[in-house]
Amino acid sequence: MDAVGKRLARVRDQALSGVEPRGVRPAVRASWDRSRSSGVRPDRYLPPVALAENDVFERRREHPLARVWPTLERTLRTSLDGPGRILFLSDAAGHLLWVNGDRSTVRRAEQVNLVPGGQWSEEAAGTSGVGTTLALGRPFQVRGPEHYLSAATKYTCSAAPIRDPITGAVLGALDLTTEPLDGAEGLALSLVISTARLAELQLREYAHRQHAELQRRYVSRLASRLGSHSAVVAPDGRVVFADPVGWLPDRWYLPLQEGTTVLPDGRSVVIERLAVNGPFFVMAQEVEVDAAVVFGGLGLDRAWLRVDGVAHELTMRHSELLAILCAWPGGLSAEGLAREVYGPQGKTVTVRAEMTRLRRILGYRLASEPYRLVGPVRADFLDLEQDLPSGSIGGLLDRYRGPLLPRSVAPGIVELRARVHERLRTRVLAEGDPDSVVRWLAAPHGRLDRLP
Template sequence: MDAEGRRLARARDQALSGVESRRVRAAVRASWDRARSNGVHPDRHLPPVPLAEDDVREVRRDHPLARVWPLVEKTMQPVLSEPGRILFLSDAAGHLLWTSGERPTLREAERVHLVPGARWSEDTAGTSGVGTTLVLGHAFQVRGAEHYLSAATEYTCSAAPIHDPVTGAALGALNLTTGSLGGADRLALSLVMSTARLAEAQLRDLAHRQHAELQGRYVRRLASRVGSHSAVVAPDGRVVHADPAGWLPERWFLPLCEGPAVLPDGRSVVIERLTVNGPFFVMAQEVEVDGAVVFGGLGLDRGWLRVDGVAHELTMRHSEFLAVLCAWPGGLTAEGVAREVYGASGKTVTVRAEMTRLRRVLGYRLASEPYRLVGPVRADFLDLEQDLSSGSLGGLLDRYRGPLLPRSSAPGVVELRARLHERLRGRVMAEGDTDAVIRWLAAPHGRSDRTTP
């Protein structure tokens, strides 16, 4: 240990025994005070490791910093080739997610819980590169004995936060840990800071690319679908596109939750999720609609759907999906939908892909886990079946344009079609109306016109 290290060690001993030392940096003294108030003991404490190996993999997969870790590791590789150096990248809560360094050095660091999954936030580990940097919000170096935990005083940690270039929020901290026996590495902090800025630049570039991709992928389709007062909002709250321009602010500050919402100025909107992880579609409710999802499939090879007053012609496969969902108001699992539409050989992965496509039309009205239609739902075949016992026979026959999706072989549709057809046939025969019987027998029950309402 050099002279600087010995001086810090003496100052630390004095401070931890209750004697205030002016030889300790103010930021370090303040951090020690926070650690003490959080109940962290310098000699009987190690950071917790709350994330198991599988948890770490899952957090990594969904974390924004996963996109910049390869660049960070490559940039720092020349430094990591020297013994005794380890690179860490944490999340905003201080969990170490990625590590890089020579194997012997990594194994040695395990004894003080410098491992993936460990939480080195200040409230759990006291003064450290990762934890104190996240508290301060700027780059910081913790030299040897400046660490609050005695087990960590052999290291010098140089860390810098990495911020989301759009929101400014801290995504995590980049930390280079070195052995402190040779003194603080004065170049380490500058290197870590420049690498963190490089990571932020890459995140900014990725955000711009995503912005352009969202515009290209969704804006034209949504504009044609709605026509006015609609917007695409990125998961981070950026309003990617608004039509007309300016009807929403540049950033969305309300929770991005599917369904109806009210803006601060009192305007009503509906929010729909376009993909599993966003973006979101926001539509102003400028006219009153009943909010019902209306499906028609009697006598048609390809059914129709009306949502918010807008009619959509469906593919035959999507017609089968909608007919089944209308008939199961409580919803079906992916396995149940596969069975009803594809039969015993149906695969859930195919169902999920088709549901994703249907969401482009239905938006938040198509819920999952289980798959179901949200809100009022009407279907011509269900309405007719409900009225069989009380409606006039002539009126029922007028409404029965033909069997439900007559060319469909989906098991669930076949069952629904047969049930309605036989019940209506039974009503005709039981009533004994000669004109009705003749009309029933003469009707082209296999018609397949594609007229939408």
């Protein structure tokens, strides 16, 4: 350890022993105070590995910084040559999602939980490059003994936040860590700041391309279908596209919440989220359409769905997902949907990908966290089941065109299908007149005592 490191180590020892520290940067001192208030213990403590391997993989797939990680690696590749240097990229909560460095250095870092899934926010790890950068919202460097945790004092961490170019929100932190102090700390921080800015430029370029694609995919199609005024509004309220031009002001000042809202001038509009973090599609309600989402799946391998008066034929997988959502009005988490459709081994990442595709049809009527259908919903199998106690048997048989999604093997569909079928069979055989019983037994599905 050089003279600077030895001096910092003495100051740190004084601070941890209760002596008022002198010769420490104000920002580091303030971070130590925050770390102490958070209950972080500097000795015999390591940050938690809060995310399991599958969780890390899923967050990488969904995180906006996944688009720029390859650029960050290429840009800083020469800085990672040789031992003692590691590159980290975290999310906004301080979870390390990406790690790159030579094998021996990465293995040593694993001993202090500098690993994918490790949580290095200030609340969890005290003063550190990632945690303090996220706490301050600006580039920051933590040199050796400036770390609050004793296990991290051999590292120097240079970090910079990466912000969403549209909203300005912090998406995560880029951190270049070296061991030990090697005199190149100032250069490392400058390099990290420049690379973070490059990532933000790339994100901005991607956002512009995404807006153009959204305009092409959503605005033109929906406006031509409904003949309505429409617009795309960015998460920060900027109206990035309007058709016709000028029907909305340049900035949206109302809350951007999915559903129907009324403008100050009395016009009613529908707001639909086009991506997880925006932008939003805004459409004037100028035509009267059926407000209900209507689902039909009895006797069909591929269900149909009617939204805004337009019918859609669904894929089998989308048929299964929507049938489950119709039967669960309170909604299901991604994990719950995965179990109902794919079984115990179902993956949430697969469900989320399918729900993104379904959103193109359902728009704001498909809510998330949990996934659920918004507004009135009608489904042929649920309507039939509701009418079973009092409906005429002849009328019920007319409506029962066959079991729900008969070729589906999704666990949730198998259960729903058997429930509706068995209840109808029981009523027909117990209460039906001879003609209804014969009619039931003559149907292909009626010859079965119960569905397999």
